Each structure stands twice: as C-alpha cells, then as structure tokens.
Amino acid sequence: xxxxxxxxxIAGYDAASLYILSLLAPGTAKQVHKTFADLLDSPDGKRxxxxxxxxxxxxxxxxxxxxxxxxxxxxxxxxxxxQQKFRSYPGRISRISAPPRLDLGPSRENEISRIALEGRxxxxxxxxKLVVIHESGGTWALNPHGVRKFGVRLxxxxxxxxxxxxxxxxxxxxxxxxxxxxxxVSRVL
Amino acid sequence: MSIIRVPxxxxxxxxxxxxxxxxxxxxxxxxxxMTLVVDMPCSATPELRAELDLPDQWWTDLRNALDTLAxxxxxxxxxxxxxxxxxxxxxxxxxxxxxxxxxxxxxxxxNWGNVTAPNLFLLDWESWxx
Numbered sequence: 001x002x003x004x005x006x007x008x009x010i011a012g013y014d015a016a017s018l019y020i021l022s023l024l025a026p027g028t029a030k031q032v033h034k035t036f037a038d039l040l041d042s043p044d045g046k047r048x049x050x051x052x053x054x055x056x057x058x059x060x061x062x063x064x065x066x067x068x069x070x071x072x073x074x075x076x077x078x079x080x081x082x083q084q085k086f087r088s089y090p091g092r093i094s095r096i097s098a099p100p101r102l103d104l105g106p107s108r109e110n111e112i113s114r115i116a117l118e119g120r121x122x123x124x125x126x127x128x129k130l131v132v133i134h135e136s137g138g139t140w141a142l143n144p145h146g147v148r149k150f151g152v153r154l155x156x157x158x159x160x161x162x163x164x165x166x167x168x169x170x171x172x173x174x175x176x177x178x179x180x181x182x183x184x185v186s187r188v189l
Numbered sequence: 190m191s192i193i194r195v196p197x198x199x200x201x202x203x204x205x206x207x208x209x210x211x212x213x214x215x216x217x218x219x220x221x222x223m224t225l226v227v228d229m230p231c232s233a234t235p236e237l238r239a240e241l242d243l244p245d246q247w248w249t250d251l252r253n254a255l256d257t258l259a260x261x262x263x264x265x266x267x268x269x270x271x272x273x274x275x276x277x278x279x280x281x282x283x284x285x286x287x288x289x290x291x292x293x294x295x296x297x298x299x300n301w302g303n304v305t306a307p308n309l310f311l312l313d314w315e316s317w318x319x
Contacts, residue, residue, distance in 0.1 A: 007263050007264075007267055007268070007294065007295070007297065007317075008263060008267050008268060008292050008293070008294060008295075009268050009292065009293065009294070009295035009297055010268075010273065010289050010291075010292065010293075011259065011289075011290075011291040011292065011293045012293075013293075013295040013297065014255050014258070014259075014295045014296050014297070014299040015255060017297075017298075017299045017300060018299055018300070018301070018304070021235055021236045021237060021300050021301055022236075022237045022301070023236075024236060024237060024238060025237045025238070025239060025240045025241070027240045028237055028240050028241045031241075031243075031248060034248075035248045035251065035252050036252065036255075043286070043290065044289060044290050044291050046285070047273065047277065047285065047287065047289060050277055050280070050281055050285060051273065051276060051277070053280075054276055054277070054279075054280040054281075056236075057280065065235075065236060067236070067238075068236050076280075076281060079285075080281060080284045080285060
C-alpha cells in the first residue's frame, strides 16, 4: 500500500480513479465524466487521470489489471496527444485554467478553462484575441476578447463537431502537418 | 482524523496489539469495529467489467461525497510535487506539464469495489490510520 495512503492529492484524484477504472464500460465512464467534467477536464484533472493511469499500469507489471492495460494506454495517449498539440503552437494558442490571466478579463463562475487564440479583427485588421471558454455546464462560449455582452455559446457536442469540421477542412487542404495526432481530440476536448 | 459528512462506515472502536511471528518478526496488528453497511459494492473487482445502471441521485451523492471529502483538511499521506513530477516523467515523458495547481483531500484508493449501491457508501479507509 506504500504511496497509496489517503490524504492530500491532486484535485480530482478520486474522480479520476473511478473514471479510469470505468474504461471497460463506456456508458458508465461517460456518466462519471458527466458527473465530474469540471474536475476531470481541468489541467489538474488531466494530471490526476495520468497519475491514476500510471498507478494501475504499475499494477499490470505484477499481473493485475491485465484486461485494462490497453484502455489505460489508449486513454493516456488521448490526453497526451491533445496536450502536445497545444504546445506546438507557442504564442498563438494559450490554454489557461481558471482563474485566468487578468489581461484576458475576469473569470466567470462556471469557467473550467479558457483557450485564447490570437487573430485579427475583420473590420480594421487590428490584433484581437478570440476567447473560447469551457464552461462547467457542458457548454463553450466564444467571444472576441473584450466583448462580453455578445458571444456565442455552443453545446458540448456542437463545439466538438465544430472542432472536427475545422480539422476535416484543414486536412483536406493538407495544411495540417500531422492530422493523425488529432484523431482523438473529441474525447478530451 | 475524523471525516464527517462523508457516507462511510463509522469506526466504533480500535484495538492495537503486537505479535511475534517466526517469519515476519514483530507484527503490529489492528482490529476495528465499524457500523454495518448492508449495501453491496458496485463491482466485485476494482475495475468495472459491466455497465452500471444507477439513478441520478446516486451520482449526485457521489459528487457531494467527494466534494465534502476534498474540503477536509489533513496532514495525512502528503503527496509532494516532486512525487508527481517524477511519476509523470517516468511514465509519460515531458509531454505534460506536471505542475499541480490545486491540492485537495482524497480517499486515494477509490475503486468500484469499495463504493456501494443502491445507497452510496465509501469503504476501505484503513490506510487513513486513526
């Protein structure tokens, strides 16, 4: 039991454990995810999931949880491939867990994390950020930076579908260097 | 350490003693008497091998239980940033930023063999000590 004592852990560790141990039953896994989405989808939640995965992979080495091994690897890969993609666009995409940096405006109560993309305004060509806020109710709010009173809120499925549609378009035009790493975006986003 | 307002068996009495064993030498033993939980574990195994059909209220209870637990202060079983950094580096390389933003209290061995239904209880607290 060494190292498994109850006590202080990364926020969301217990939820992450149950989630990881549900991967063989996708319906229940989905329910766990829904119950703890704000914890699991946060950057700490991803770390907690990876920590739980490593714990059970360690057990595979001594012959336990053999039936879960592939699921553990697949799930870790899903989490990591998305992380890597964010990192490959330094300065252009930033992903910030709440509370966000002040220059992007105050955090909203139901905010899990936000993604800020730098672009230019369509009217005057000035630099402007597009802020995508992941909200705990399973929605995503898209606002030009600084515009709070008007934005568009998308449901979870719709936001993911949009991300897929962009990826599919980009892939068609071969503008994306390695589309394969996006293949698992939907689950983690 | 007492965890309150989390659905779990209540420890009524603890008895500690020592025995000497030929193989292990001196052993410290502990017996605990706990309140009875009649609800069954969600699974016979820690990992779930079949889908569960649980009512919304059960999921709400689970969320509340873990939130309440997370809010407890403890000095127990402190996991350090260094532990997390080393573990993540060993298993997943440097692809993930290991810096933990928020630490909370966890059961830490929660699995489908120690959560019960239809009434939710969280079992297996012995690693917490008393």
